[in-house]
Structure formats: structure tokens, C-alpha cells
Amino acid sequence: MNKQELLNSIKTKITDKIQSFENLIAETRASSNDTKSSMGDKYETGREMLQQEINNLQRQLNEALIQQSVIQKISAEPSVKAQGGALIKTDKGLFYITVSAGEIISEGKKIMTISAESPLAKAMSGKKEHENFTVNNITQVIKTIW
Incomplete structure (x- = not known):
């Protein structure tokens, strides 16, 4: 088994996930700006729901960034016991x-x-x-x- 190849595959998967979350957050923020209106409180609920969605996406993005940080520290060197990187x-x-x-x-x-x-x-x-x-x-x- 080629551990370096596996590590690269995981790094790519996490990078793609981060990019996806960043894009979703940008799109959601754009839709939040579109709902700003002078029509009254009726739209405040919709904007609040969009803000909650942004917060949720931001939390998931942060988790993916932590994963990216952890994976950068993993070595592809052979292991003799079950441990991180094995x-x-x-x-x-x-x-x-x-x-x-x-x-x-x-x-x-x-x-x-x-x-x-x-x-x-x-x-x-x-x-x-x-x-x-x-x-x-x-x-x-x-x-x-x-």
C-alpha cells in the first residue's frame, strides 16, 4: 500500500470539502443580501434563517480546516504499531x-x-x-x- 498516495487523496478530499463550504457560504451570504428589503419584518425571519445556515456552514468549514491541519502533520513513514498515521x-x-x-x-x-x-x-x-x-x-x- 502506498501511504503517500493515500495521504494525497485525503488531502485532496479535504481541500475540495473546504472549497465547497467556502462557495456555499459565499452563495448564502449573497442570497442574504438579496433579501434586504424595505417591505418590513416579514423578511427578517428569512434573513435570520439564512444567517443560521451561514453559521452552520461556517462550523462545518472550521471542522474541515482542523482536519486539514491534522492531516498536514501525518507522516507516510511505515509504522510498527497502531498509532496516528498507521x-x-x-x-x-x-x-x-x-x-x-x-x-x-x-x-x-x-x-x-x-x-x-x-x-x-x-x-x-x-x-x-x-x-x-x-x-x-x-x-x-x-x-x-x-
Whole structure:
């Protein structure tokens, strides 16, 4: 598995997400400006709803920016134990401990990206190849760590 390729894929995914949120915020702000009217309080509710939407998008953008900051610190160097930056194959799947960016496909294999703060990453933290860990009463065996 090429960890550098995986990291680049995650970085691209997060950058695209940030761009999307920035565009949505700009579009929503533009529509908020369009609703300014001298027709009275009837439009204040609509503007307030748009402001709440902007706040929600801004929160999501901030989360994506934090993810981008975290991913910049992840190394593609090989790992010998389950930790941040480790790509881990268990008997149940492939997991990349970076940020929670969903599923990515590499070399025809599905890889779940998980945050180091996730219960799964915490359960396997510090474990080495051929060791077991349990999450939600499901025991998994670490087969390979890259």
C-alpha cells in the first residue's frame, strides 16, 4: 500500500470539502443580501434563517480546516504499531488512522479513514501485528501494519 498516495487523496478530499463550504457560504451570504428589503419584518425571519445556515456552514468549514491541519502533520513513514498515521489491515477491513474523511478506494481496496480519537482507533492504539482488540463486542486481529 502506498501511504503517500493515500495521504494525497485525503488531502485532496479535504481541500475540495473546504472549497465547497467556502462557495456555499459565499452563495448564502449573497442570497442574504438579496433579501434586504424595505417591505418590513416579514423578511427578517428569512434573513435570520439564512444567517443560521451561514453559521452552520461556517462550523462545518472550521471542522474541515482542523482536519486539514491534522492531516498536514501525518507522516507516510511505515509504522510498527497502531498509532496516528498507521494503515492497518485487520480481519474485518483496512483502516487508516488520520482524520475521519470517510471511505477511500486505493488499489481496488476500500480503506476507512478514522480519527485517532475514534473508539476504533483508541481500541487498537499501541497494538502490533497479530494482536487482538475489541470494539462493540467484536474482536478483530491486526494482520498487517504499514
